[in-house]
Amino acid sequence: MSGRSERRAPLAVKIVVSGGLGVGKTTFIGAVSEIEPLDTEAAITQVSLGVDSLDGVEGKTTTTVALDFGRITLDASLALYLFGTPGQDRFSFLWDDLVEGAIGTIVLVDTRRIEDCFPALDYFEAQGTPFVLAVNRFDGAERFELAEIREALGVGDEVPVVECDARARASVRDVLGALMDQVIGVRTRGRRPVGV
């Protein structure tokens, strides 16, 4: 309107980071984000404590549940947001809003509790957003071949399974790159395997 020539909002794109409680979603997002991600799971723990001791606090938190997200400014007109899905079932109603319009999803897997990622896996398989499985290497966890993990999870060859260290920026970058390859592969070639 006045003075300044037209103001345009940058394009925002979104990648969802999912997986079981405590699998490293917030760590993963924090490794590449310019902003400190809110640790939703820690916030929820505090809320749970609050419910027992303080009336009214729970009403406040159900209206504005803290979202776990990070941001990467890719260029002046393009911002990438990484949203973590809440790990607790009672916040699953948030998933549809979180996932709507996402370009892709990363499902984090902890080999010590492999079954924890099944709800996320089921959700994203049904929902149709391209996704990759990223096996977060925890110190002290027994190492499995990626092929074994793929078999244990029962996913087909069309879904990439990669290793990562959620604490390491370079590792997270590679997972994001693998996801973008998958997203572009799904778009250009249909749902065929992408170099895996």
Added chain:
Amino acid sequence: MSTDRPRGAEDDDAADTQFVRPFIITGGRALPAQADLRLETLVVATDPVEGAAPLAFERRRIVALCAQATTVAQIAEAVEVPLGVAKVLVSDLVVSGHLTCSQPAELPLHTLERIRDHVRAL
């Protein structure tokens, strides 16, 4: 009608009288005028100073907040309304020309490739 209501719950009566039902804020509507707003959609005010002046309450705060590009999720948090309410308010303000956003339904392939190249270079 203050939106800066106390965070604690030391006085239940006060909390009751100061709580504004979400449907009052939106004028009774539950669905946004524009369906394509998402959590992460970035919204910017076309004129944060003069544009906000004739508005009241939440709408005014939203336009002022959007002097810089702000996500719908952050707007909901800052104005302390549920996400669905924020979507209704923001979409109204987009329709009325106070705010602008860009959110294509599907990203073109060249944009996906641009994202991949940027991500690889992180």
